[in-house]
Amino acid sequence: MGPLKGIKIVEIAGIGPGPFCAMMLADMGAEVIRVDRLSAKGAGSRTDVYLRGRRSIAVDLKHPAGVEAVLRLIEQADALVEGFRPGVMERLGLGPERCLERNPRLVYGRMTGWGQTGPLKDVAGHDINYIALSGALHAIGHRGEKPVPPLNLLGDFGGGGMMLAFGIVCGILEARQSGKGQVIDAAMTDGSAALMAIIYQMKAAGRWNNHRESNMLDGGAHFYDAYECADGKYVAIGSIEPQFYALLLETLGIDDPAFQNQMDARRWPELKARLSAVFKSRTRDEWCAVMEGTDVCFAPVLDLDEAPRHAHNVARGTFVEIEGVTQPAPAPRFSRTAPAIQSPPAIAGEHTEEVLADWGFSADEIGALKHNGAIRS
Numbered sequence: 001m002g003p004l005k006g007i008k009i010v011e012i013a014g015i016g017p018g019p020f021c022a023m024m025l026a027d028m029g030a031e032v033i034r035v036d037r038l039s040a041k042g043a044g045s046r047t048d049v050y051l052r053g054r055r056s057i058a059v060d061l062k063h064p065a066g067v068e069a070v071l072r073l074i075e076q077a078d079a080l081v082e083g084f085r086p087g088v089m090e091r092l093g094l095g096p097e098r099c100l101e102r103n104p105r106l107v108y109g110r111m112t113g114w115g116q117t118g119p120l121k122d123v124a125g126h127d128i129n130y131i132a133l134s135g136a137l138h139a140i141g142h143r144g145e146k147p148v149p150p151l152n153l154l155g156d157f158g159g160g161g162m163m164l165a166f167g168i169v170c171g172i173l174e175a176r177q178s179g180k181g182q183v184i185d186a187a188m189t190d191g192s193a194a195l196m197a198i199i200y201q202m203k204a205a206g207r208w209n210n211h212r213e214s215n216m217l218d219g220g221a222h223f224y225d226a227y228e229c230a231d232g233k234y235v236a237i238g239s240i241e242p243q244f245y246a247l248l249l250e251t252l253g254i255d256d257p258a259f260q261n262q263m264d265a266r267r268w269p270e271l272k273a274r275l276s277a278v279f280k281s282r283t284r285d286e287w288c289a290v291m292e293g294t295d296v297c298f299a300p301v302l303d304l305d306e307a308p309r310h311a312h313n314v315a316r317g318t319f320v321e322i323e324g325v326t327q328p329a330p331a332p333r334f335s336r337t338a339p340a341i342q343s344p345p346a347i348a349g350e351h352t353e354e355v356l357a358d359w360g361f362s363a364d365e366i367g368a369l370k371h372n373g374a375i376r377s
Contacts, residue, residue, distance in 0.1 A: 002029020017160030018083030026053030027330035036348035051345035058349025066374035107171035115187030127155035143213035159191025227279035234301035
């Protein structure tokens with residue numbers, strides 16, 4: 001099940017992009033064991049979507065026997081995922097040097113906002129701070145207004161969790177050739193900067209400026225934006241290529257010569273105002289009847305209740321329901337080793353004894369760990 005079947009990963013419980021990385025790896029078939037703190041035992045919910053697909057053990061990481069138990073798991077793992085500030089894992093006795101000593105082939109994945117080095121490495125931050133530093137946040141928003149956070153998608157998940165998942169798979173592939181593990185330093189500042197590669201490319205070519213909503217892909221162009229409809233809902237238009245733009249004008253019944261010089265940025269505000277009036281003349285569903293399924297490059301702007309019900313998403317199985325919780329399905333798709341959600345989100349400590357037994361601990365060893373308070377089940 002999944003292209004990563006047979007891969008074993010230890011996840012030291014954290015928040016945000018670290019668990020998302022582990023979710024992606026589990027969705028692809030890896031066996032991921034989540035090490036939750038003993039104090040978190042019983043915490044969590046089946047609605048915690050990004051905790052899906054892996055089992056959880058509750059361990060006291062301040063107890064020497066608890067740390068040793070985790071090190072025994074790490075000895076058998078292909079990779080480790082952690083998302084603490086620099087130095088925390090070292091203080092717990094689970095830093096890269098000690099782990100790689102126990103397992104020289106281990107890929108040690110570290111997820112932080114600022115990275116393991118640099119003058120900001122030890123300070124607190126969140127997605128909005130990391131994408132501010134990489135230039136991404138500045139580019140998003142309306143003309144003359146403040147930048148708009150794009151949820152926490154660019155830093156936490158795109159530039160963070162997905163980059164770490166990519167790094168871990170790369171590291172595992174390399175370790176299979178070299179026999180040596182290494183540390184993956186995944187910083188959300190770096191990752192969100194990498195996601196901005198095409199924007200920096202356009203800036204270097206003189207095709208992007210630092211004024212929000214004045215460029216082709218930031219809502220500045222009249223042919224690449226969201227428009228309000230008569231019912232207060234929105235449609236998204238992305239008619240960049242000349243043939244798609246021509247079809248947009250044809251579908252809207254526009255033959256005004258003012259629209260013919262598509263790339264004249266000086267005319268974009270005026271043309272956008274005119275298109276806004278046109279789109280407000282019909283409801284979103286009426287525009288869907290005219291444009292959906294054509295090469296206009298069109299889509300309705302759906303909310304989180306509507307998206308899972310859209311015919312295209314239903315046909316592809318883009319969303320699934322697990323124990324009554326609607327959530328995105330694993331992505332991307334594979335033709336032969338199809339990924340699947342292995343299990344609903346685990347409650348912290350739900351599988352402690354089961355996991356330890358599966359990973360080679362004897363009943364007496366498990367009993368001793370329980371008696372010492374190093375684990376709880």
